[in-house]
Amino acid sequence: MRLKSAIFVSALIRRAQVEGAYAVMVRRGAEDAGAIFVKVSRLDGTAALYGPAPQSAFDEASPSDRKFSELVAPGRPETDADARLVREMKFDPDLYVVEIEDRQGRHFLDIAAP
Known part of the structure; x- marks a missing residue:
């Protein structure tokens, strides 16, 4: 069973903050299954x-x-990431956007192999 999006976002923000990065939810999406985008x-x-x-x-x-x-x-x-987010929001208005500010560029995510 997959975690609800709201719980995953909360955990991601908490993990980033524990590691010394600043993280904030910029846009709240659908609580159960909203797509999640993370800008670093x-x-x-x-x-x-x-x-x-x-x-x-x-x-x-x-x-x-x-x-x-x-x-x-x-x-x-940074404008490239912002422009892509605008396109994604036009396609799916129920998405979450989390922004992490970290000089090391850490994202705290599981990245799929290409």
Whole structure:
């Protein structure tokens, strides 16, 4: 059984804060199953963006895990991540957006293999 999106987001924010990063929910989505997007700002004008991994990234051993894929590569201008988020919000208005500010660029997510 998969965790509700609201619980996952709360846990992600807490984990980032425990590790010394600043994290905040910028947009609240559907509590049960809203898609989650995570923007990681390095505080130097660059950012990365992570979103739900495609269904093909899941295997039978862990079908309910949340995995993410890189949508905007680390080191890109922050405006690239913001523009991608605007496009995603037009497509799905029930999504969550979490922003993490961390000079090291840590995302605290499980990234699916490409």
